[in-house]
Amino acid sequence: MENSLLLGLVSYVCVMSITPGPNNVMLMSSGLLFGFRRTCPHMLGIPLGMIAQLWLVAAGxxxxxxxxxxxxxxxxxxxxxxxxxxxxxxxxxxxxxEARASRPITLLQAVVFQFVNPKAWLAAATAIAAFTPPGGGYLSHLLVICLVFVAVGLPCIAIWVGFGAALKPWLRRPGVALRINRAMAALTGLTIILFWI
Structure with a gap:
């Protein structure tokens, strides 16, 4: 892949991975409830699901x-x-x-969620259309796209988990836990709007 195309791909993946969306709101909520370490399977499932989507889009x-x-x-x-x-x-x-007593989203659940996440399908389709050349080199470009979605996307989404985990100390204050919980619920619900615009 040419350097200019690679730079465009890295920028695209960074923007798609770090901007608010269903995955990032769920990751922040999980980081808040369960901490960074327990959210890692959820966080790893997102790029794995994305890789599967990229291959499916590339296959037609x-x-x-x-x-x-x-x-x-x-x-x-x-x-x-x-x-x-x-x-x-x-x-x-x-x-x-009560929320903390539940369990975090698993790796498999995170992978499966990508298949009902329109933002993820759009990201995959756009990446394939924009960063794979017609003709030769299609497979090598597809592999590079997959690697970039992991290498760039994973640190971007980890920021959201870290932000949620950083809010954990606030939970010890009376009444704050309930307000944060309700705010996370509202944000999760509001991300549905992103599916329809």
Missing amino acids: LGVLFAMEPGLQLALKAAGSLYLLWLAARLWRAAEME
């Missing part, structure tokens, strides 16, 4: 999504329902201890 699934708008609608609906369920779970937790 992106064309299917473009031709069948109903599939996009189904993805948005499934992703929205999942986020509503997570937000409701957070909102109903009367105290942070």
Whole structure:
């Protein structure tokens, strides 16, 4: 891959990975509830799911999504329902201890969530379209794209986990835990809007 194309790819992955979205809100919430170490499987599942999506888009699934708008609608609906369920779970937790007693999202759950996350599909389709040349070298470019999504994306999403984990000391103050919990639930619910714009 040429240096200019690689620089564009790195910039693209950085922007897509660090900007707010469903994954980052869930990661921040998990960092807050469970800490950095216990959120690592969730954090690792995101780029693994992304790699699977990149390969599927490269194999032609992106064309299917473009031709069948109903599939996009189904993805948005499934992703929205999942986020509503997570937000409701957070909102109903009367105290942070109740939320903390639950378990963090697993690696497999994080991988599967990527398949109902329209932002992730859009990122994969755009990356394949923009950073793979027509003709030769397609496979090598695809491998580089996958590596960049891990090497650049992982540190970007780790920032969100770290931010959530940094808020943990505030949880010891009376009433703060409930307000933070409700704020995380509201943010999780609000990310649904990102699916539909």
